[in-house]
Amino acid sequence: LAVTVSGGTFRGLLVQAQSPGCFGFPLPSFSVMSGDTNVSTLACPGQANSAITHTSRSDKTQATFYWTPGQDLGHINFRATVVQNFNTFWVNITSPELRNSVNPVPGPSCQTNGNQDNAGADLKAHIVFSILSILSALFFVL
Numbered sequence: 001l002a003v004t005v006s007g008g009t010f011r012g013l014l015v016q017a018q019s020p021g022c023f024g025f026p027l028p029s030f031s032v033m034s035g036d037t038n039v040s041t042l043a044c045p046g047q048a049n050s051a052i053t054h055t056s057r058s059d060k061t062q063a064t065f066y067w068t069p070g071q072d073l074g075h076i077n078f079r080a081t082v083v084q085n086f087n088t089f090w091v092n093i094t095s096p097e098l099r100n101s102v103n104p105v106p107g108p109s110c111q112t113n114g115n116q117d118n119a120g121a122d123l124k125a126h127i128v129f130s131i132l133s134i135l136s137a138l139f140f141v142l
Contacts, residue, residue, distance in 0.1 A: 001069075005082070006062040012054045012083035016044060017067055017076050020097055026050035027076065031066045039063045054083075075099045 005013055016026035029049045030041050038060055042051040052065045069076070078095040 001067050002064060003067055003078070004062060004064045005080075008084070009059045009061055010082050010084050011057050011059060012081075012089075013039075013052070013063060014042075014054075014081045015052045015065075016050065016079050017069075018079055020075055020077050027070065027073070029068050029070065031068065033064055033066065036064065039065050073100060 003015070005015070015030075017028075017030075018026055026044045026047065027050065028047055030052045031049065032039055032041060032052075038055060039052050040055050041049045042053050044050045052063075054060070054063070067078075076098050078098075080093040080095075081089065081091045082093065083089040
């Protein structure tokens, strides 16, 4: 699944895929497009390729990367932090739930911390996840 972050100037981002309600338990596997030096993968809680982040503070207008679901994956959300500048940033931006309608299975068990506050996400949520809304129907068909 190709994911593009666009729609304005930003300096930083952090994106993870998670089972709904599983805040802090990212699902791999992200990868970077060949030749793209704006983003790189991260190992969050020690799990390789479980997040995408920026590589520099320079202004960006677009970042594109890939996310490949694992086998037996249930429904997912993407969570993001987007930084426009030092004083303007949005945390805990959550995409609409992408539902596995082809082969629904329970997602992995996890703990939650109950932090579901999306205050201030407004326009940036649409910017970060605009492509996901379009592709959500195709997600589990591929």
